[in-house]
Amino acid sequence: MTLLSVNAGRAKSVGYTDSASGKTGIDKRPVDGPVRIGVPGPPGVGASGVAGDEVCDLRFHGGADRAVYAFAREDLDRWEEELGRPLPNGSFGENLTLSGLDVNGALIGERWRIGGDVVLEVTGGRIPCRTFQGHLEEQGFDARGWVRRFTRTEAGPGALLRVIEPGEVRAGDPVEVVHRPDHGVTVAFLHRAATTERGRLAETLVAAEWMESGLLALARQYADKYSG
Template sequence: MELLSVNVGVPRPNPWKGLATTGIDKRPVQGPVAVSAPGPKGDGRVGLAGDRVYDVQHHGGADQAVYAYAREDLDRWEGVLGRPLSGGAFGENLTTRGLDVNGALIGERWRIGADVVLEVAVPRVPCGTFQGWLERAGWVKEFTVAAEPGAYLRVVAEGEIRAGDPVEIVHRPDHEVTVALTFRALTREPELLPRLLPAHALPEEARETVRRRTAPDTRAKKTGAGHG
C-alpha cells in the first residue's frame, strides 16, 4: 500500500455553488508536505499545508482534514467517463494504491511515511461543485449510486508526507462499519442507519443524524394521535 500522489488545491472561480472560489482543483505536488490538525470547521483550514477550503460551512475542520481516494477507483471511473483522471481529479488530497479506501472502517488508522497517522472519519458526500468541476450532468446521483465516495480523515499524528510513502493500517476498530456502508446509509439506504451505531469515531454531526433518524417515533403515542 502506498501514497501515489499528494494533491493540493489551486484556487479557482466557483460558478456552480454561489461562492467566489473553490479549492476542488487539486494538483500533485513534489517534495514533502506538512500535515497538521486544522481545528474546528469554519475558517477554511484543512490538514495539508498550502491547501484550504472555501465553502467553510460544509467543508474543512478536524473531521474533514484530509480527503483520500483510491487510484483503483479512479481507474474504474476513467472507463465510465471516457477520459483520463490524474491524481487529484476528484478533489482528493491523497491518491492511494493498494488500499481499499471505501472498505476502510470508520475509526481505522493509517500510518503514512514515518510519522503521520490519519484516522478514517466519514465518507465524502458529493455536491454541485463536484458535478460542475467534472462537467457531467447528473454526476451527483451517478456518484451516489456507485457508493465509492472515498474517505475524509482526521489527523492523529502530525508530520510530513510525500508521494511514494508507504501506507500501513495500524489500527482497525472492532466493528464492521465501512466507509461505503456509512455512505449508503446516509444517502440512499436509510434502513442501514442502525448499523452505524457501533462506529463511535463517526463525527458527532453524523452520529446525531443517525440517532435522530433511528429514534422510535413516539408521535402516535400522544393523546389523540392515534386512529380508531
C-alpha cells in the same frame, strides 16, 4: 500500499458552487516534495489538514474530523473507463491519492500510518455535491443526476480523515493499517446508509465515537426519529 500523490488546491471563484463565498478549492493538483499534514486551524479558508490546501465550504469540508480526503487510484481508474477520459491524481478533489489500499472497505475509526510520522483516522465518506459535478464538467448530468450516479457506483465515495499524529508525507511513502476497531461499519456501508439505505443509519451508531460530525448528526437524527 502506497501514497501516489499529495494534492492541494487554491481557492478560486467559480460559477458552479453554492458556497457563501462563491469560491472552491476542489481543483487539487499534486504537490512536489514533503507536505505537512496537521490538525486544521480555526474555521475559514485554509481549514484543511494539508499545508497549502484551501477549503471554502465548511458546511461539508474541512475541520478536525474532515481534515483530509483520500481516494484510491484504482477507483479513479474505474471512473476513467466509465467517463471515457483521463483523470489525473487529484481529479476528484482528493488530498491523497492511494494505491493498493481498499479505501472504501476501511472501517470507520481505522487508522493509517503514512510514511514514518503521520497517522490518520477514517471518519466517513464523501457525499457528492453540485460543486463536485461542476468541477468535473460532466455536462450530461445536472447536479442531482451526478450525485445519484456517484452515490450508486461501486467505485465508492473515498474516505474522510482526521489527523491523529501530524508530520510530513510525500509521494511514494508506504501506507500501513495500524488499527482496526471492533465493528463492521465501513466507509462504503456508512455512505449507503446516509444516501440510498437510510433505514440502516441506526446500525452505524456503533461507530459513533469515530464518525465525522455531519454523518453522525444524520445517523442520530434518524435513530431518534424511528426508535420505538
